[in-house]
Amino acid sequence: MMNLIKMRRTLSEKGHMEIINLKNLAPFAGATAYVINGQSVRKLSDLLDIHNILNTPYDLYLRNLIYQSRINAYVSFPFVTSLSVNSELSSIQSSDASATALIWNMFRKLIWMERDMDQYTTALEHINDNLCDEESRSFAPILAAMVSKNFKSL
Numbered sequence: 001m002m003n004l005i006k007m008r009r010t011l012s013e014k015g016h017m018e019i020i021n022l023k024n025l026a027p028f029a030g031a032t033a034y035v036i037n038g039q040s041v042r043k044l045s046d047l048l049d050i051h052n053i054l055n056t057p058y059d060l061y062l063r064n065l066i067y068q069s070r071i072n073a074y075v076s077f078p079f080v081t082s083l084s085v086n087s088e089l090s091s092i093q094s095s096d097a098s099a100t101a102l103i104w105n106m107f108r109k110l111i112w113m114e115r116d117m118d119q120y121t122t123a124l125e126h127i128n129d130n131l132c133d134e135e136s137r138s139f140a141p142i143l144a145a146m147v148s149k150n151f152k153s154l
Contacts, residue, residue, distance in 0.1 A: 001066055001107060002143070006147055008077070009149060010112070011077070011078060012078060017076055019075070020075050020076075021072075021073075022066050022074060022075055023066050023072075023073070025075070030059050030108070032082045033080075034073075043071070055115070078113040079112040079113060082108065082112040083108055083109055102127065103127065106120065106123055106124065120128075
């Protein structure tokens with residue numbers, strides 16, 4: 001996460017975008033917007049047809065195919081799309097999974113190209129008030145400083 005935050009800042013300041021090989025991005029999840037090479041449609045269809053019943057979430061199944069080098073996948077970065085305001089709503093996740101989804105979804109919303117930081121103030125306060133403990137709050141300023149443009153690695 002910290003590397004992506006730094007990369008987003010650098011690219012955004014220059015008005016640039018980069019293509020990242022998802023095989024080199026560990027671990028990731030999500031399949032919200034994608035383009036399939038016309039020559040690969042049949043290949044992906046065949047890989048999906050192997051399983052009559054897909055017992056793994058679709059995005060995690062794709063991730064496994066990528067990590068196994070069965071398909072190639074790339075992401076534009078900073079992200080050119082974001083999540084819906086309803087992205088935290090789910091009828092299939094436990095409360096623990098919902099908290100994890102909230103954190104990842106908020107990260108994705110903050111990392112995308114056209115973010116509006118003011119829009120997420122309430123959600124960030126909710127995360128701080130309900131999901132952080134005393135120890136994590138102690139580390140928060142240190143981690144924030146590490147992703148600051150003022151931080152220089154030795």
